[in-house]
Structures are given as C-alpha cells and as structure tokens.
Amino acid sequence: MKTEQPKSARALRLASLRAGWMLMSAGACLSFPGCKAKEHATLPPPPTVEVAAVTEADVPIYHEWIGSLDGLVNAQIRAQVTGYLFKQNYREGDLIKKGDLLFEIDHRPFQAVLDQDRGLLAQAEARLGKTELDVRRYGPLVKDKAISQEEYDDAVQANLEAKAAVVSAKAQVEQAQLNLEFTTITSPIDGIASIARAQIGDLVGPATGELTTVSTIDPIKAYYNVTEQAYINFTRLFGSESARSDRLRQLEIELVLTDGTVYSHKGQIYAADRQIGPTTGALRVEALFPNPDNALRPGEFARVRVKFDLKHDSLLVPQRAVSELQGSYQVALVGQDSKIHVQPVRVGERVGSLWMIEDGLQPGQRVVVEGTQRLREGIVVNPINFTSEFVGKSPAAH
Structure with a gap:
C-alpha cells in the first residue's frame, strides 16, 4: 500500500498541469484578433447597389406621331401646248419667284x-x-x-x-x-423648283406629264395621322366646335428631326381632314411650321410632338429602377438602415429615361437602379449614388 500512494499523487499533478496548459492556450488564442475573425469568415459582405432619389418635377405631357413634310403649295408645271422644248431658263433646286421664266417651247x-x-x-x-x-x-x-x-x-x-x-x-x-x-412657261408661285423631268428637244404637250414642280416651303406642311380613338377622346374633352378650335390654336407643336434634334421653330395646327381614313382608321392632320432658311424640304420624315398638358409635382424615378411582375410594377427601396423593402407602385407616363410614379412612393426615398436582380426583402446592402444620364435635361412625357 505504501508504494501506490506516490504514483497516485504524480498522476494528479500531471492532470493539473495539462489542464493549466489548455487554459493558457485558450486565453492566448482569445487575446489575438485572428482567432476571433474565424467565427465571421463565412458571412459575405453586403452587396453594393446604385440608388437614386425619387425626384419631384413639373412634367409636360407630349404625344408624338410620325409625320411627313410637304410644300404648302405644290405647283405641277405642265406644257399647255404641244411643241418642242427649246430652252430651260432656271437652275434646278433654286428659289423661284412668281412669274419667273422656266421653259420655252419653239414659238x-x-x-x-x-x-x-x-x-x-x-x-x-x-x-x-x-x-x-x-x-x-x-x-x-x-x-x-x-x-x-x-x-x-x-x-x-x-x-x-x-x-x-x-x-x-x-x-x-x-x-x-x-x-x-403658252410657249413661255412661267412659275405661278414663289418656291423651289425641282429637277426637270423633260430635256431640251423633247416633244412636250398637255399629255406628256409634268415638266417640273415648284413648291412653296415657307411655311412648310407636316402631315400626320391621329387615331380614331384619340380623336374621339379629344371631342369628349372639348364638346363644342369653338372649344376645339380654341384648344387647337393653343397647342404647342414641335418637330423632332430624324437625328433626334428638335426643330428651332414651333408650329401650329393648320387643318384636319373631313373624314377618318377608311383604310387607315385615322384622321389626317396638317400642321404648319415656319421655314425661313428653307432648311426643311418636302419628303422629309419627322416626329410631330404636341404638348397637351403640364403635370405638376410629378414623382420621377429612372426606368431601370422599375420592374414588372405579372402585370404589376414594383421598386426596391433602401431604408435608413440600408435594408431592402420591395414596394409596389402604380406607374404613369414615360419621361425620357425616367418614369412617372402615380402612387406608392414619396419624394426623397431611395430606389435601387442597378443591382436589383440579386435583392430580396430585408437584405442589407451597401448603397452608392447612381448618376442618371437624364441629369441636366428637362423631362417631357410622351
């Protein structure tokens, strides 16, 4: 029995030393930041998204149609007697005055x-x-x-x-x-003469077709077609003929050229056709635009833009911030705590690269413009400002 007591004492002392070393090692590990970081290494950083504030502005409401330009008057010049074309007295494409000599037939x-x-x-x-x-x-x-x-x-x-x-x-x-x-053919109007369709020496007469065309292009006409439904809506808004005429005179009409620039002179509605086209189902409308420098020519295509109204205090967000899901529209809002909230909205007119919001948002709220694909309700994000390509331009709804 005497020889077993020292062995038991040594075993207890060894166990105590092992426990002490383990406690010291644990304390040393906790005192270094590297050991703490291992607990959070599996959590990804919050996703970065670009956000824009909901803005408020007065937005003009425009309607646009594709139009074509034509002369105010297009005089088709024809020979009234039969004879050989003897001389051409004008330069094609030049400005012509009323009474200027164009052609001569052998007299x-x-x-x-x-x-x-x-x-x-x-x-x-x-x-x-x-x-x-x-x-x-x-x-x-x-x-x-x-x-x-x-x-x-x-x-x-x-x-x-x-x-x-x-x-x-x-x-x-x-x-x-x-x-x-009649052997001396003159211009009946002021305008620009087209390229001649007959040559010197041709036998011309009333049945041989036109020799050239002279078009008055200052002012110049723009033709465009308004749908029957749009015309019906207009007549409902303005019940009497006098009210419609007054409204038409007040409308601001712009011409957007094929390169996207807006023509410098504004126009006015000149006339509307007497009937809805039986094949097109549309009403043909004529507008007049000043053309003092003859910059516009017949045959050009352009967009006729008519300002119908001015909507005050409209809420605007970039179109890319709005997503559609089964006919409903929504945006992703970023709150003060940088958490995402998916908000349903009711959209209105498109305004360039922006979208008018009729209901669901307040001015100053932040909406996600870029990075919406990987978002979900309640997620924390890292918001940065979005630079809109629309900055500096006045909004206009179409």
Whole structure:
C-alpha cells in the first residue's frame, strides 16, 4: 500500500498541469484578433447597389406621331401646248419667284398661226364694212321702191353674218395669241423648283406629264395621322366646335428631326381632314411650321410632338429602377438602415429615361437602379449614388 500512494499523487499533478496548459492556450488564442475573425469568415459582405432619389418635377405631357413634310403649295408645271422644248431658263433646286421664266417651247409655229388668224380677222372686218355700206345705201332705195324688200333684207342678213364672222375671227386671234404665250412657261408661285423631268428637244404637250414642280416651303406642311380613338377622346374633352378650335390654336407643336434634334421653330395646327381614313382608321392632320432658311424640304420624315398638358409635382424615378411582375410594377427601396423593402407602385407616363410614379412612393426615398436582380426583402446592402444620364435635361412625357 505504501508504494501506490506516490504514483497516485504524480498522476494528479500531471492532470493539473495539462489542464493549466489548455487554459493558457485558450486565453492566448482569445487575446489575438485572428482567432476571433474565424467565427465571421463565412458571412459575405453586403452587396453594393446604385440608388437614386425619387425626384419631384413639373412634367409636360407630349404625344408624338410620325409625320411627313410637304410644300404648302405644290405647283405641277405642265406644257399647255404641244411643241418642242427649246430652252430651260432656271437652275434646278433654286428659289423661284412668281412669274419667273422656266421653259420655252419653239414659238415659230404658233407665231405663224397667229399671223394667219390676224389675216382672216382683217378679211372678216373688210366684209363687215362692205355689208354695212350696203345696208346704209339700200335703206333709202327700199323706201323709194327702187329695190325690192328682198334685196334689202339680204343686205341686212349679210351684215349680220359679217359681224358674226368678225367675232369668230377675233376669238381665233385671241386663242392663237394665248397659244403663243403658252410657249413661255412661267412659275405661278414663289418656291423651289425641282429637277426637270423633260430635256431640251423633247416633244412636250398637255399629255406628256409634268415638266417640273415648284413648291412653296415657307411655311412648310407636316402631315400626320391621329387615331380614331384619340380623336374621339379629344371631342369628349372639348364638346363644342369653338372649344376645339380654341384648344387647337393653343397647342404647342414641335418637330423632332430624324437625328433626334428638335426643330428651332414651333408650329401650329393648320387643318384636319373631313373624314377618318377608311383604310387607315385615322384622321389626317396638317400642321404648319415656319421655314425661313428653307432648311426643311418636302419628303422629309419627322416626329410631330404636341404638348397637351403640364403635370405638376410629378414623382420621377429612372426606368431601370422599375420592374414588372405579372402585370404589376414594383421598386426596391433602401431604408435608413440600408435594408431592402420591395414596394409596389402604380406607374404613369414615360419621361425620357425616367418614369412617372402615380402612387406608392414619396419624394426623397431611395430606389435601387442597378443591382436589383440579386435583392430580396430585408437584405442589407451597401448603397452608392447612381448618376442618371437624364441629369441636366428637362423631362417631357410622351
């Protein structure tokens, strides 16, 4: 029994030393940051998202249609007499004034006809003079029974026939004179002349088609088609013809060219067609735009933009912040605690790269613009500011 007691004491001392070393090792590990970090190494950092504040602004409401430009007046120049084209007196594409000479047709055949008709008129006038003398001479003779009544009546009728022949000859001379004048073809309006469709030496006439076209382009017309439903809505808003006319005069009309620039001059509605097109189901409308520098030409395509209203205090967010799900729209809001809240919204008109929000948001709230795909309700994010491409431009709804 005496030899077993020292072994038990040594075993207890060894167990105590092992426990002490384990406690010291645990304390040393806890005193270093590297040991603590291991507990959080599996948690990812919060995702970074780009956010934009909900803005408030007055937004003009526009409607747009595709339109085409045409001259206010397009005069198709045709030959009114048949002859050989002798000369072209204008430069194609130049400005033309009313009365400017455009073409000349060989006038010599028409001059010959005029001279011939003038000769026939002179003959008719000579015969008229002879019959008038006969009537004056036969008057006293028939009273004295020197000639028969029949001879006198023949003289009177011959005089009447001669008068009619003179009238007819004068008409022939006038017609020949007109035909001679028609050999010089002039412009009936101010405008720009198109490229000639006939060449020198061509045989031209009323049946050969137009020689050229002269278009008045200041002001210039813009044609566009309004749907039947849009027209019905307009008539419901403005019940009387006078109210509609007043409203049309107040509308601001802009022309957006094919390169996206807005034409510098505003236009006004000029006329609306009398009927809805049976094939298009649309009403054709004409607008007039000043064109002092002749920068616009017939045949151009452009967007006709009409300002209908100004909506005050509209809430705007970037379109990329709005997502659609089964016909409903929603945005991801970032709260003060940087947590995500998915908010349903009711959208309105599109305003360039922005979207009008009718309901669901308040000014100043932050919405996620970039990074919405990996978000869910309640997640913590790292928000940074989004730089909108719309900054500096005035919003306009379409």
